[in-house]
Amino acid sequence: MTATVFDALDVQQADGAGPVAFGGVLGPEELLAAYRRGLFPLPAADEYAGAYNEALYGESVDAGEVALLPGAADPYVLAWWSPDPRPVLRPDAVRLPRRLARRLRGAVEWWTTADRAFDEVLTGCAEGRQPVWLTAELRQALVGLKARGAAHSVEVWEGGELIGGVFGVAVGPVLSLDSMFHRRPDAARVAVADLGARFAAIGGRLLDAQWDGPYVRSLGAVPMERSRYLAELAAAPPTGGWDGARLPVARLC
Known part of the structure; x- marks a missing residue:
């Protein structure tokens, strides 16, 4: 390296x-x-x-x-x-509230995809945010990582409209949750749950929420000592390839 x-x-x-x-x-x-x-x-x-x-x-x-x-x-x-401790989630255990799970079972118009609208997800994550941290320079670097297969996004759709999403960078068995957005209530939660499900399916071990707080705790994040987090980063990466297929949200319930 x-x-x-x-x-x-x-x-x-x-x-x-x-x-x-x-x-x-x-x-x-x-x-x-x-x-x-x-x-x-x-x-x-x-x-x-x-x-x-x-x-x-x-x-x-x-x-x-x-x-x-x-x-x-x-x-x-x-x-x-590099915060210590680091809030992390098991990718196959992202929490969805019961009332949301019940609603999603009937949300036939909600679908998810992966890596299909990366630029649009970046735009959604930058909209109305203060302070502005997702700068043009950072966006360009992230697009470069997407082209290398290291950055990923999940998109949530209602019919043909993008209503939520999340993006992050994959390193070894860890995938960051850099930012998320929603244009319908709970669409960001669905995006994180979908990202976790797709990452778990290829052998991913951790989602890195980066900044601790009530929202990521509500998703299931728990603090991990930085020394252990760095050890996880150094572990072997998943061997499978990302599935970007269009999938119904009801499968996440």
Whole structure:
């Protein structure tokens, strides 16, 4: 494997409640290398947000507690995080509330696909979000990973209308849940459940929710120590290929 700027980072010992590093390049190869090291990016929306990062974390950088990576004119516009603990879900055990399961059994117009509308899912995930972290540069890198077979999406459809979705990056037996969206109530939950079912079918072991919180806990996420999470990343990847077929949501109930 080609050496990267992330190899010199001691992610294992880094602060689990703050950024591990700032700077670097946000291209497809660099992005995949970061995910392999247990890192994910949080770009700043603009130079003012970058200045806020510098004001907030500049002393930690000066003290050597947070690294500065080469390659960026203003390193503070791109942060790399690796929370500890990490919220994770078993892909075959995403929770759907009973009232939603009952409703989905009759939702004959709801269907799911995988990797059929990746760009549209990115657009849905970026709509109306503040602060803006899914920048044009990050979107371009993710599209590059999709072309390499490393980034995936699940789409939820009502008839011919895209009403929800989720996307993430696969590393070994772990698939990240980078972002999700809905245009109908609970469509994002359905997208995550479908993504989990498809990933479990090919041997995937974990869904990585990245940021902890009530919503991902309601899906079934539990905290995992970063040391164990990094060990999971290094395990053998699934051997099967993704099935992007159009499938009814009722099968998830």
